[in-house]
Amino acid sequence: MNFTTPFRNQELIRTLLSQINKLKLRPIKIMEVCGGHTMAIRKHGLHQLLPSEIELLSGPGCPVCVTEQTFVDKAIAYAQLPKTTLLTYGDLVRVPGCYQSLSEARSAGASVEVIYSTQQALSLARKQPNHRFVFAAIGFETTAPGTALALQQASVEKLNNFLVYCAHKTMPEAMEALVADGLPIDGYLGPGHVCSITGSKLFDRLVARYSIPLVISGFEAVDLLQSVFLLTQMILQNESGIQIQYRRLVSPDGNRKAQSILNEVFEPCTATWRGLGAIPHSGLKIRNTYAQWDAEVMLPVSVHSLPDPKGCLCGEILKGIRKPTECAHFGKKCTPEHPVGACMVSSEGTCQAYYSYQQTE
Amino acid sequence: MCLGIPAKIVSITGDFAQVSIQGARIEVGIQLLDSVSVGDYVLVHTGYALEILSEEDALETLEAIRLLEKLNLGKLPSLS
Amino acid sequence: MNNHLIQLGHGSGGRMSRNLITQLFARYFANDTLRPLGDSSYIAGQTSQLAFTTDSYVIDPVFFPGGNIGQLAVCGTVNDLAVSGAIPRFLSAGFILEEGLSLKDLEKIVAAMAVEAANAKVQIVTGDTKVVRRGQCDKIYINTSGIGEIPEKHAHFTRKPAMQPGDKILLSGSLGDHAIAVLAARENLYLEEPILSDVAPLNHLAQLALEQPEQVLQMRDITRGGLATILVELCENQSFGIEVLENEIPIKQPVRSVCELFGFDPLYLANEGKMLLIVKNGTEKDILKRLRSNLAGANATLIGEITDRHPGKAIMQSVVGGKRLLDMLHGELVPRIC
Ligand code: SF4
Numbered sequence: 001m002n003f004t005t006p007f008r009n010q011e012l013i014r015t016l017l018s019q020i021n022k023l024k025l026r027p028i029k030i031m032e033v034c035g036g037h038t039m040a041i042r043k044h045g046l047h048q049l050l051p052s053e054i055e056l057l058s059g060p061g062c063p064v065c066v067t068e069q070t071f072v073d074k075a076i077a078y079a080q081l082p083k084t085t086l087l088t089y090g091d092l093v094r095v096p097g098c099y100q101s102l103s104e105a106r107s108a109g110a111s112v113e114v115i116y117s118t119q120q121a122l123s124l125a126r127k128q129p130n131h132r133f134v135f136a137a138i139g140f141e142t143t144a145p146g147t148a149l150a151l152q153q154a155s156v157e158k159l160n161n162f163l164v165y166c167a168h169k170t171m172p173e174a175m176e177a178l179v180a181d182g183l184p185i186d187g188y189l190g191p192g193h194v195c196s197i198t199g200s201k202l203f204d205r206l207v208a209r210y211s212i213p214l215v216i217s218g219f220e221a222v223d224l225l226q227s228v229f230l231l232t233q234m235i236l237q238n239e240s241g242i243q244i245q246y247r248r249l250v251s252p253d254g255n256r257k258a259q260s261i262l263n264e265v266f267e268p269c270t271a272t273w274r275g276l277g278a279i280p281h282s283g284l285k286i287r288n289t290y291a292q293w294d295a296e297v298m299l300p301v302s303v304h305s306l307p308d309p310k311g312c313l314c315g316e317i318l319k320g321i322r323k324p325t326e327c328a329h330f331g332k333k334c335t336p337e338h339p340v341g342a343c344m345v346s347s348e349g350t351c352q353a354y355y356s357y358q359q360t361e
Numbered sequence: 362m363c364l365g366i367p368a369k370i371v372s373i374t375g376d377f378a379q380v381s382i383q384g385a386r387i388e389v390g391i392q393l394l395d396s397v398s399v400g401d402y403v404l405v406h407t408g409y410a411l412e413i414l415s416e417e418d419a420l421e422t423l424e425a426i427r428l429l430e431k432l433n434l435g436k437l438p439s440l441s
Numbered sequence: 442m443n444n445h446l447i448q449l450g451h452g453s454g455g456r457m458s459r460n461l462i463t464q465l466f467a468r469y470f471a472n473d474t475l476r477p478l479g480d481s482s483y484i485a486g487q488t489s490q491l492a493f494t495t496d497s498y499v500i501d502p503v504f505f506p507g508g509n510i511g512q513l514a515v516c517g518t519v520n521d522l523a524v525s526g527a528i529p530r531f532l533s534a535g536f537i538l539e540e541g542l543s544l545k546d547l548e549k550i551v552a553a554m555a556v557e558a559a560n561a562k563v564q565i566v567t568g569d570t571k572v573v574r575r576g577q578c579d580k581i582y583i584n585t586s587g588i589g590e591i592p593e594k595h596a597h598f599t600r601k602p603a604m605q606p607g608d609k610i611l612l613s614g615s616l617g618d619h620a621i622a623v624l625a626a627r628e629n630l631y632l633e634e635p636i637l638s639d640v641a642p643l644n645h646l647a648q649l650a651l652e653q654p655e656q657v658l659q660m661r662d663i664t665r666g667g668l669a670t671i672l673v674e675l676c677e678n679q680s681f682g683i684e685v686l687e688n689e690i691p692i693k694q695p696v697r698s699v700c701e702l703f704g705f706d707p708l709y710l711a712n713e714g715k716m717l718l719i720v721k722n723g724t725e726k727d728i729l730k731r732l733r734s735n736l737a738g739a740n741a742t743l744i745g746e747i748t749d750r751h752p753g754k755a756i757m758q759s760v761v762g763g764k765r766l767l768d769m770l771h772g773e774l775v776p777r778i779c
Contacts, residue, residue, distance in 0.1 A: 001402075001416050001419065001420075002383075003367035003402055003414055003419060004367060004383075006419070006423055007423075008760065008761075009423075010760070010761070012423065012426050012427075013761055013762075015426055015427075015429065015430045016426060016429075019429055019430070036364065042765070043759065043765060044759045044760070044761040044763045044765075045758075045759050045761065045762070045763015045764045045765055046761065046763055047763075048763050048764060049761070049762060049763055063778075089407070089776075089777065089778040090704070090775030090776045090777045090778075091777045091778055093775060094771075103773070114775045114776065116407060116408065116703060116776040116777075116778065117390075117407050117408025117409070118407065118408070119390060119408050120408075139407075139778060142365070142406055142411065143406065143407055143778055145393050145409060145411070146390075146406075146407045146408065146409050149390060149392050149393070149409065192365075193365045193404070193406060193411070196365075196404060196411045196412040197393075197411060197412070219365070221760075221761045222423075222426070226422070226425075226426060245422065247415070247418040247419075247421070247422055248414050248415050248416075248418040248419035248422060249404055249412055249414055249415075254412075255393060255394075255411065255412050256395075257393055257394065257395050258393040258411070261392075261393065336768070336771035337771050346777075355768070356765075356766065356768050364701070364702075364704050364777065364778060366698075366701045366702055381633060382698045382699075382701065382702055383694055383695075383697070383698040384632060384633040384634050384694055384695045384698055385625075385630060385631075385632050385633075385695050385698040385699050385702060386630065386631040386632065386633065387630060387631075387702065405702075406778070407778050
């Protein structure tokens with residue numbers, strides 16, 4: 001079957017919108033944690049179509065937005081080493097570090113290549129055995145398995161010119177940190193692609209501890225509206241618990257094989273989130289058995305870091321307590337062309353999503 | 362985050378499969394899947410198939426919305 | 442020419458250079474104006490206004506489905522002239538060649554330029570070649586400059602266009618074919634329904650639109666930066682805004698699929714044979730009919746209009762009915778994971 005078109009069906013969208021409007025609404029706050037959701041919502045203008053009582057907040061689910069500046073600085077330091085190329089996903093190249101972005105460093109002579117799969121990284125390393133390739137790995141549970149497989153493969157092939165500089169993060173701890181902070185969120189739209197790997201059980205503890213409703217959503221307009229409908233119902237009826245709207249992909253247990261591969265290669269660690277600070281168990285660290293491919297072990301670099309840019313509200317925006325439009329830099333000093341903070345860099349960063357898809361009023 | 366796109370498995374060679382994304386063919390790794398066959402739909406992210414998509418569940422999800430309209434109950438049949 | 446590779450000597454200005462010019466460039470671009478091979482060419486005196494433009498072409502791969510860098514170099518400059526309301530007449534062609542380029546490839550490129558020039562009814566009347574050391578350029582770079590004549594009845598194109606709310610926005614065909622054809626070639630993507638670059642001269646289409654010159658307010662060729670960038674340019678700092686409908690913008694399925702795969706937005710993809718027309722309210726049916734009579738305009742369509750509702754802004758109504766503010770392309774287009 002076609003898994004895309006039916007989930008963009010106009011009639012279903014209309015049905016869902018009219019059903020949402022029929023609910024006896026009070027003002028509620030829903031946070032979509034996943035940047036992909038933020039983008040889909042803005043791209044279709046769904047937030048304009050929803051009743052005004054439902055407020056959508058964007059959470060910390062954009063991997064480049066939560067990547068600290070120091071990570072970019074170190075990635076640049078790798079890219080500047082002789083006979084070394086830094087590989088990364090396109091999302092990261094424009095993220096400002098303390099001094100410059102990877103793309104600026106590249107024009108100044110650093111060696112940076114964009115890849116879209118770790119398979120490309122491996123094949124580059126195989127083709128040029130006398131050149132070193134450092135892969136700057138960002139992303140959540142969805143993206144981490146690709147890195148894990150590449151590490152396993154590198155170990156099988158004894159590919160010693162391939163290294164991983166790892167900043168993978170995991171979702172639930174950051175989401176817990178937000179509600180633990182006492183943020184006024186009535187319910188979460190859960191990250192569908194993350195859950196294809198982890199299963200919905202990833203959020204069992206969060207939901208039980210904070211008795212909050214959560215709906216794991218797909219990414220098409222129909223998915224998002226159906227999820228908003230389900231979540232709003234749960235909120236209005238004071239229910240907590242997990243519903244899976246994205247059932248065609250997500251099961252309670254998730255992909256066990258992928259989980260065991262992740263577990264074999266990575267262990268949990270404390271990770272620093274831009275704007276949120278250090279959160280225990282929210283990062284993935286390469287295990288000792290793979291230390292030979294861990295850039296931080298094999299090739300430590302040190303950089304001198306600066307504090308976050310003045311006036312940037314990224315941290316509070318990631319937490320959902322402030323809106324981009326409340327930032328003095330927004331649309332003025334800070335634009336997608338010249339981002340001040342990370343939230344303006346990625347097209348799914350809250351600030352850029354607001355900027356690009358902002359309403360017309 | 363995490364662009365993911367449904368793709369149909371066209372052929373399989375070892376750890377890799379040719380998939381068609383509505384007409385665009387690429388090679389993806391299928392190491393994350395226990396078993397997968399030609400004709401299956403998978404979700405692809407950064408060059409790997411993450412999970413098999415279930416047609417039955419997709420149809421049920423869509424049907425739940427149509428039912429909603431028919432019954433007009435303002436309450437979806439539960440999905441979990 | 443018995444050597445099969447470009448050597449530094451081909452750019453030295455000596456015998457090898459002369460041979461390259463006479464045996465290749467002049468042979469393909471043959472015309473009376475070029476024939477004397479002097480330092481510059483004499484063009485018969487013009488009484489009308491002239492349009493003059495230049496552009497440089499750099500592409501990897503040099504050969505791609507639907508064309509090569511030579512066609513791009515001719516069409517790109519012809520199109521700049523054509524959408525300015527000019528009748529393209531003369532082109533120059535400057536080549537930067539990398540030592541080691543195969544002469545056979547160069548000949549293919551030059552031959553394609555000749556065909557495209559004939560097709561567009563322009564003459565290539567002057568040129569230059571330099572050869573750089575291996576690694577100092579990527580195979581071949583081409584610069585073309587072009588001169589076109591502005592007929593008296595097109596004179597309004599040389600003035601600021603007078604757009605009114607209600608005026609219509611037409612698109613000559615589907616978006617993104619060129620960008621995706623090139624990407625597919627570079628990344629070794631196999632497309633079940635192959636996508637060819639749309640590289641083509643737009644002057645015939647422009648001529649058709651301009652059969653009634655007063656109906657057409659402005660034309661733009663949609664190259665790098667894509668449709669969105671042009672729409673923003675058109676209305677930025679103006680007293681009018683632009684509204685387009687996502688539903689009406691033609692995009693071929695394989696282009697859509699590749700976009701979803703790499704996280705591209707088709708509104709920002711490059712085209713090499715597509716144009717946007719702003720036409721007077723009420724003339725759109727007429728003009729669409731004329732455009733569609735030509736193969737290059739077979740899928741021409743009405744995508745939106747000029748509005749006074751949100752001055753300075755280009756807004757797209759999404760398939761779902763929401764509204765989205767369009768912005769220019771930021772930085773380079775790179776594949777994303779998110
Ligand atoms: S607008 Fe820019 S400076 Fe302000 S919070 Fe967003 S990213 Fe930071």
